Amino acid sequence: MAELSIVEAVNDALHVELERDPSVMVVGEDVGRAGGVFRATAGLRDRFGPDRCFDSPLAEAGILGTAVGLCMAGWRPVCEMQYDAFSYPCLDQLITHVGRYRWRTGGKMQFPLVVRMPYGGGVRAPELHDDSPETYYVHTPGVKVAIPSTPADAKGILAAAIRDPDPVVVLEPKLHYRTLKGEVPEGEYVVPLGKARLVREGDDVTLVAYGSMVPVCEAAADELDASVEVLDIRSLKPLDEDALLASAAKTGRVVIVQEAPRTCGFAAELAAILAEKAILDLHGPVLRVTGYDVPYPYWQIEDAYMPSVARVVDAVGKLLEF
Amino acid sequence: MAQVLPAERDLRRVIGDADGVGDREVEGLGEQELLDLFRSMVLLRTYDERSVVYHRQGRIGTYAIFWNHEAMQAGAAHALEDGDWIFPSYRESAIGLLRGMPPETVLSWWRGHPAGWWNPEDYNLASICVPIATHVPHAAGLAWGKKLKGERACAIVFFGDGATSEGSFHEGANFAAVTRAPLILFCNNNQWAISTPLEAQTRAETLADKAVGYGMPGARVDGTDVLAVYEATREAVDRARSGDGPTFVEAVTYRTAPHATADDPRAYIDQERVEEEKKRECVGRYEGYLRRAGILHDELAASIRSEAVEAMRAGIGAAEAEPPADPGLLFEHAYVDPPASFGSDLDELRRILGG
Numbered sequence A: 001m002a003e004l005s006i007v008e009a010v011n012d013a014l015h016v017e018l019e020r021d022p023s024v025m026v027v028g029e030d031v032g033r034a035g036g037v038f039r040a041t042a043g044l045r046d047r048f049g050p051d052r053c054f055d056s057p058l059a060e061a062g063i064l065g066t067a068v069g070l071c072m073a074g075w076r077p078v079c080e081m082q083y084d085a086f087s088y089p090c091l092d093q094l095i096t097h098v099g100r101y102r103w104r105t106g107g108k109m110q111f112p113l114v115v116r117m118p119y120g121g122g123v124r125a126p127e128l129h130d131d132s133p134e135t136y137y138v139h140t141p142g143v144k145v146a147i148p149s150t151p152a153d154a155k156g157i158l159a160a161a162i163r164d165p166d167p168v169v170v171l172e173p174k175l176h177y178r179t180l181k182g183e184v185p186e187g188e189y190v191v192p193l194g195k196a197r198l199v200r201e202g203d204d205v206t207l208v209a210y211g212s213m214v215p216v217c218e219a220a221a222d223e224l225d226a227s228v229e230v231l232d233i234r235s236l237k238p239l240d241e242d243a244l245l246a247s248a249a250k251t252g253r254v255v256i257v258q259e260a261p262r263t264c265g266f267a268a269e270l271a272a273i274l275a276e277k278a279i280l281d282l283h284g285p286v287l288r289v290t291g292y293d294v295p296y297p298y299w300q301i302e303d304a305y306m307p308s309v310a311r312v313v314d315a316v317g318k319l320l321e322f
Numbered sequence B: 001m002a003q004v005l006p007a008e009r010d011l012r013r014v015i016g017d018a019d020g021v022g023d024r025e026v027e028g029l030g031e032q033e034l035l036d037l038f039r040s041m042v043l044l045r046t047y048d049e050r051s052v053v054y055h056r057q058g059r060i061g062t063y064a065i066f067w068n069h070e071a072m073q074a075g076a077a078h079a080l081e082d083g084d085w086i087f088p089s090y091r092e093s094a095i096g097l098l099r100g101m102p103p104e105t106v107l108s109w110w111r112g113h114p115a116g117w118w119n120p121e122d123y124n125l126a127s128i129c130v131p132i133a134t135h136v137p138h139a140a141g142l143a144w145g146k147k148l149k150g151e152r153a154c155a156i157v158f159f160g161d162g163a164t165s166e167g168s169f170h171e172g173a174n175f176a177a178v179t180r181a182p183l184i185l186f187c188n189n190n191q192w193a194i195s196t197p198l199e200a201q202t203r204a205e206t207l208a209d210k211a212v213g214y215g216m217p218g219a220r221v222d223g224t225d226v227l228a229v230y231e232a233t234r235e236a237v238d239r240a241r242s243g244d245g246p247t248f249v250e251a252v253t254y255r256t257a258p259h260a261t262a263d264d265p266r267a268y269i270d271q272e273r274v275e276e277e278k279k280r281e282c283v284g285r286y287e288g289y290l291r292r293a294g295i296l297h298d299e300l301a302a303s304i305r306s307e308a309v310e311a312m313r314a315g316i317g318a319a320e321a322e323p324p325a326d327p328g329l330l331f332e333h334a335y336v337d338p339p340a341s342f343g344s345d346l347d348e349l350r351r352i353l354g355g
Helices: A006-020 A044-048 A060-072 A084-098 A134-138 A151-163 A213-223 A241-251 A266-277 A299-305 A309-321 B031-056 B070-078 B095-099 B103-110 B136-148 B167-178 B210-214 B226-241 B271-279 B282-292 B298-321 B327-331 B341-353
Strands: A002-005 A024-028 A053-055 A076-080 A114-119 A144-146 A168-173 A181-184 A197-200 A205-209 A228-232 A235-237 A254-261 A287-291 B085-087 B155-160 B183-189 B218-222 B247-252
Touching: A002 A006, A002 A151, A006 A024, A006 A044, A006 A151, A006 A168, A006 A181, A024 A060, A044 A053, A060 A076, A060 A084, A060 B136, A060 B167, A084 A114, A084 B167, A114 A151, A134 A144, A134 A168, A134 A235, A134 A266, A144 A151, A151 A168, A151 A181, A197 A213, A205 A213, A205 A241, A205 A309, A213 A228, A213 A254, A213 A309, A228 A241, A241 A254, A241 A266, A254 A266, A254 A309, A266 A287, A287 A309, B031 B070, B031 B095, B031 B103, B031 B226, B031 B282, B031 B298, B070 B095, B070 B155, B070 B183, B070 B226, B070 B247, B070 B282, B085 B095, B085 B136, B095 B103, B103 B298, B136 B155, B136 B167, B136 B183, B167 B183, B167 B210, B183 B226, B210 B218, B210 B247, B218 B226, B226 B247, B226 B282, B327 B341
Parallel strands: A024 A053, A024 A076, A076 A114, A114 A168, A144 A168, A205 A228, A205 A254, A254 A287, B085 B155, B155 B183, B183 B247, B218 B247
Antiparallel strands: A002 A181, A144 A235, A197 A228
16 A cells, blocks of 8 residues: 555546546646646646546636536546636536436436545635535535545545446545545555545544544544544435434434535534434534634634634533533 | 638528529439428427417427527538437427427427436437526537547537527537537527527627637528528538537527517517518528429428328327326436435335325
């Protein structure tokens, strides 16, 4: 096994999958000559040629709309959105076509495309380089959504997404693109969608998170005196409900941590599932630690916006005292 | 680099009745092809007129009328090979009839019944695009994808004048140009986007002028002249197939019917102009051409029309004979591999519906 960063693991997955399946191609802004602004696609153009690692015009809706047509021609396009918030123009295609086209054909045609993008804040970047847009995607019928938090999952989940017959959106935690390293299996490696990852076991309280918030939860667990379980959801749709309910049944206390703004965020969905299916297991309310319902701030004050270890510790304290 | 041709200003015509100019012939179209073209136009016209009646009778839902657009649809479709892909907007909802799709499939679509779902690969015909212009990038992607695979197919995408204001039109056209995709961007300029006239849509002198900005040729044709449409589209297809990339075709007509059955154009349209335009509607113009050429006579015209009426009669019968859609279909087809919640949702729904 090699020790890789998250972005290196993404790059590794793309090399392996393009090698394995000649119908896989990468389309995006600056993915070819530059190898991507984060170098996630570095080396692909040299190895597989400019058609299979295509520098697209600067047009996010065009990238995803063209990908729909590429699927109809038998390709499996992997679209890169350069940043989270730059993906908003492609929501039109995602909602009106990507999530609907298979249904519209009575299930006759497949649209095995992937949209992948770096997401999240904490990187001292200008406005609209910091968003956590997962809810828009999860809310769209017909697409799947996954967010890895480790290098191994970044590789395995992207490979699963590329092989999946349905459209999949993969958000990659850009804050940890280079800072978080870990062992990654070499060659073909797939982490199936729909399975959560139990990060650590505990008995008193469960911290539920995904992507960039998993390391925050791990750090909070280190600080707390209590026995803390940490569950990495990693596949938002399909969701591993069994893992969520099992952990809630075990600890009876759940804090959900999400970087995105609070209202109607994915944490609200998880909390609703717990309210519907785990109410008798719970010793206290399901709490959320989230970003605030404000535009993502200028970076001089972004640390105050981001769910911090201190806020997670505070929420766990409240819940244990409940 | 692509040679950028100046977009054409004058409308191309082949049928010469409009202003005393004589009829021309189109190379490669023999008597049989000319009659096939007429059959297609009559089938589309009959589909459209019967659909308005079916709507009034409550047998189909809201319907987007395409009366006087038949020349554009048939002329363009006949310039294609069967392996070429068509991306229709709702205005071309019945263009599949020209590819052998039975009328009941399209009627079912307008009846909101799942029997109106078709497999695009059966006809090389994409699903009807309801939002404006968002299918232009699909067509660009398919055409580019076919080219990358070394296949011969090209694609055509239909949209209206209003669609040229959409971002998706721009992104799709530009993508096609950059990738030199074998695509025909076919604009049916009927000069109205529901109630918004063309002059409120653009300050460009012609829509074909937009082609220059994408580095592709732009052609302008009389959209009520089926042979001019055929000829211009065939040139664009030849260019696409020989690797010269996309072409923008602006076919100019005038919307003489409401936008859809739910629209009342009396509030905004010039009714005198409508009556003028109806006098030169496209099916009648082509019929005159064929009769002057001695190819069509009363008996043949009548039999072509009665075939079309019969096809529609059978079509609406078949559509109405479809059994009611099962609510279980709610949970099918959106995913190859659906979320587990679909199973319990359906169980609960069946329990409640089962009373």
